[in-house]
Amino acid sequence: MSHEVPEEVITVDVPGHPPSSPVPPSNPWLGRERLAGFSLVAFGLFALWAGSDLPFMTEGGVGSGLLPRALAIIIMLLGVAQIIVTWNEVPESTGTWPVRDMLPVLIGVFLFAFTIRGYDFGAFSVPVLGMSVATPLSIIFAGAAAKDVRFGELLIFAAILTAVCIGLFRFALGLSLPVAPWLIGY
Numbered sequence: 001m002s003h004e005v006p007e008e009v010i011t012v013d014v015p016g017h018p019p020s021s022p023v024p025p026s027n028p029w030l031g032r033e034r035l036a037g038f039s040l041v042a043f044g045l046f047a048l049w050a051g052s053d054l055p056f057m058t059e060g061g062v063g064s065g066l067l068p069r070a071l072a073i074i075i076m077l078l079g080v081a082q083i084i085v086t087w088n089e090v091p092e093s094t095g096t097w098p099v100r101d102m103l104p105v106l107i108g109v110f111l112f113a114f115t116i117r118g119y120d121f122g123a124f125s126v127p128v129l130g131m132s133v134a135t136p137l138s139i140i141f142a143g144a145a146a147k148d149v150r151f152g153e154l155l156i157f158a159a160i161l162t163a164v165c166i167g168l169f170r171f172a173l174g175l176s177l178p179v180a181p182w183l184i185g186y
Contacts, residue, residue: 037080038079040076040082042079044074044079047071048072054068102145109138111141112134116129116134129178130177130178130180130182131169132162133180135158135162139161143157166179
């Protein structure tokens with residue numbers, strides 16, 4: 001009778017690829033799926049709060065607050081469903097978050113928000129720069145998150161996307177977004 005000794009299995013984790021076996025989180029509430037559900041609920045609550053001053057109904061019918069509230073409630077319900085579905089599962093860890101890679105994208109979003117229509121911080125105010133400055137500024141900062149970015153290609157992409165955004169939002173859709181108030185007055 002031969003006895004076979006089981007071979008030892010060696011696993012190697014490759015950077016940039018998921019680990020070979022799920023790593024349990026340090027806290028069961030912080031599993032990937034549950035955290036997504038809680039994030040959806042929090043986002044829905046924030047949307048309800050942010051749109052609370054919009055009228056739900058008007059004399060003429062539907063108000064501007066109906067759709068944001070309905071979408072916020074749908075998002076919250078999807079988050080609750082996500083939590084319920086994953087309640088009895090062993091959660092997979094969210095792993096480490098590359099904050100250094102996310103930071104340029106967040107800065108790009110905030111730069112766009114503060115520069116397109118201007119913003120007053122009390123003693124410091126940002127002038128209205130319009131889409132002609134806010135869009136490429138946002139794209140360039142967000143593009144810095146890519147590891148293989150080429151600055152020349154990023155500038156060309158920013159210029160083309162800015163022209164498309166101005167043509168689409170300002171002229172095709174007729175939205176009252178400022179293009180370059182410091183240069184052309186609108």
